[in-house]
Structures are given as structure tokens and as C-alpha cells.
Amino acid sequence: MTVTSTKRKKLKAKGWKFGDVQDFLELSDEEMAFIEMKLALGRSLKARRQRKGLSQAALARLINSSQSRVAKMETGDASVSIDLLIKSLLALGASRKELAKSIEQSKRRAAA
Amino acid sequence: MTVTSTKRKKLKAKGWKFGDVQDFLELSDEEMAFIEMKLALGRSLKARRQRKGLSQAALARLINSSQSRVAKMETGDASVSIDLLIKSLLALGASRKELAKSIEQSKRRAAA
DNA sequence: TGCAGATATGTCAAATCTGACATATACTGT
């Protein structure tokens, strides 16, 4: 129930309409955890992609998707599923262990 | 590309139709990793539910779902998303760290 | 055996997610 204001600030509220609550300030801890996991996976994807010197378009080709969806994945758009994020990371060679690390950690500086 | 026969045996092939490959023996390593992650999460869910002494129907009520979907989650039905598994586990009180552990490990005896 | 509770499986309409496309915005080099 209680959500720290620090956490609130992090959400860009792009399309998030969780459960019955329309006000994104009223997110429960579980909802926040879920969203932060998505954001963390998005950051990992971006880091991995950049480490390989790929553009979003190039990655999109690689995983049979589109540049716009890759962008949405990396920016944490509410319309992307964790399934898609995980499939994409696996396609980029991430191991389950690495995925676990992304999921576990809250922030972790995005490796440049 | 190469899939060990040990891994193959584990799949009950209930509805899995991955990518273009219709033969479930032709799964790539990434596809296998993805499926095993789902199975691992399903095992975690079952273990957590049982630890709390809940029936599938009771858990279903708790997460606004149905007994049949809970069963599908726990048995690794192809129709369930990782998103749903994760949301359910979070609802049962799992932490991100615990989720990470499930995702990381391949098998791990289902805690009775 | 028969009953009761729990779990599994199949189906389907409604809800959600997806790739594709258009277009906007940023960033660089010239």
C-alpha cells in the first residue's frame, strides 16, 4: 500500500493503468516491483544492444520485431510484456543467470 | 541449436509451438531456456501456494483469476505468460530476489 | 465402492500485446 515518494518520481507514467487504480501514485508495492522489473530488463536490453554496437532497427531485425517496439521495450512502455523482454535478451545471448541479475537489482547503473 | 536429449524428455509438449518449428524436438537453446524459466516459475508458485496451505481456487480468488489458470501456470501450459507468473508470485509475497533465484536455477527440487 | 475436494484439460469471447507503419524528435557531422 505504502509507496515511497522516491519511487513515485521514477515513473514516467506512460500509459500505466494498473488494476482498478487509475492514479499512478496509488501503486501497491507489488505493482511497483513489477514495473521496476520491466524497467530493469529494458535497461539490460539497451546495454546489451549497445555493447554489440547494434541500432534498435538492427536488433529489431534480429528478433523479428520493429524499431518502435524495441524503443518501447527500452523505455519501459506499458504495452510491452516481460515475455518479450526476456525473449529479446535471450536472443542477444543473455544467460538465465544474467536475466536473474537484472530482475533482482533495483537500479544498477546502466553499463555504458 | 543443439538440444540435449535429457532436456527434451522434460517437455510434455502441451501446446508448445515455438516460432516456425512445429517439432518440439527442434527447439533452440534460447527457446529451451525460456520454457524452463516458465517451468521454474510455475514450480515456485506451486511451492509457495502449498506452503501457505492454499488451494488453487483460493489462490485464484486472491489474484482475480481462476482455478484453471492457476493449474495451467503450475503445469507449464504454453498459454501462460511469464508476466502472469511473476504477478502471481509477487501477490504471494515473493521478493524480486526470490524471483531472480527461480529464474536462474534450472531445476531445484520443489520444496515440499 | 462412492463421495468430496482438489487439480488438470479443453474451449472461447473479451482483453491485452505485437509488428508494422507514420511521424516526431534528437543527435552529428558538414
Next chain:
DNA sequence: ACAGTATATGTCAGATTTGACATATCTGCA
């Protein structure tokens, strides 16, 4: 300023996932 490249955002038809329901199978237990 312009052109080129990369990334972001909005929309939408088609695909996938969901809760719900029916029904089957399991698991004790009297």
C-alpha cells in the same frame, strides 16, 4: 541550416493471453 541516422511516440489490425466455464481426472477417506 540541412541531411542522415538513431530513437521516441501514437495508432491499429491481427495475434496471443486471460478469466471463466464445463468437464475430466486424481486423491484420499469413510
